[in-house]
Amino acid sequence: MASDGDDKVVLLNTYVSMFAMRPKMALALKGIPYESKVEDLGNKSSLLLEMNPVHKKIPVLIHNRKPVCESLIILEYIDEVWKDKFPLLPSDPYKRAQARFWADFIDKKIFECIGAWLFKKKDAKDIKEELVEKLKVLEGELGEEAYYGGEKIGFLDLVLVSYYTWLLAFEKDAEFSVEAEVPKLSEWAKRCLQNESVSTSLADPLKLYEFTLQLWERLGRGGGAYN
Template structure:
């Protein structure tokens, strides 16, 4: 019996793209189902009734939510192909720590800057400090996992690709070669390796502009 793998997601979402990246690294065939988050499908609501968010992975009809949970599931389910987490227990724990640091600290801080806030200067300083901590973890490695990519690199995809595109639109600089040289070089390597798993830049920039305009319109009219 053939395996059925479906991914409910949004093309421009870094969280959806994390899962797509992992599936491609493992050479898993899957069907991508594009969701409209303004009008969520019955399948999404049924598959993720708690958060009602993407991404959701359906493996032979069984749903899994939350991108980091899905990444670990993919790594444990499809043993062949590229390893996402290290085998060593300590290194696995460290990878989980830094992946959570990105989602719980770095991303909220960068979102605050990029999508607008009242105390912008303070928000920029806070985001840069957190990104500097992440950069220090890179040390002199090519990727967070060493010479090859791993969990932390996949989870950091927003920083590696989306961040530079959004900076271009909003005119705020967080990730630059001058401020964060190691992290900037890592983002170049990241984009080179994961090119096929990333959305086209021109399409992404247009998508970000539309989101910003709709946010500004909503703010102005309320």
């Protein structure tokens, strides 16, 4: 994999975004070198606006000077292009479909809770019960497996573990413990974090909480949007 020329890989991202953490993990697991360009979402770069003119959001993977947008699509693209290096999606079509189903569930249901808390649409205590209920559904789907990918980390593990660091930030604002509420899921997350490609790609929960406090200050602890 060349690091320049037509095969250069660039990732437009931000440190705090769970969605940007996903391609970081995937590229690291596959050993693909890339250039990280951190975006200031309050002052979006001309490159971001050019590469993602529709949504104007990160992450954006630029490969062969062509952009790929939306984190789940980026994960699948990375897996298809570098398919011989640490496969992420199952080879079985049904298992692939199931992985996509649960990824969609996570991005709709878990983000709904975290987003409502982050943008102060609801208080943490009002979100906690709903969040735990959804996490228990995901814990049930894990079953007795070590990972959602089976015996090794896969596509769905990357999708969900990107939220784990945000769940730890949420703990600091709520009477909530991931380990107490969903112990099996907590053990799964700890196994994921033993992988250096995962642990080094995720944001520090303390820094995420600091970001959250700063965001609330800017928003006056009311509503708003930051995308």
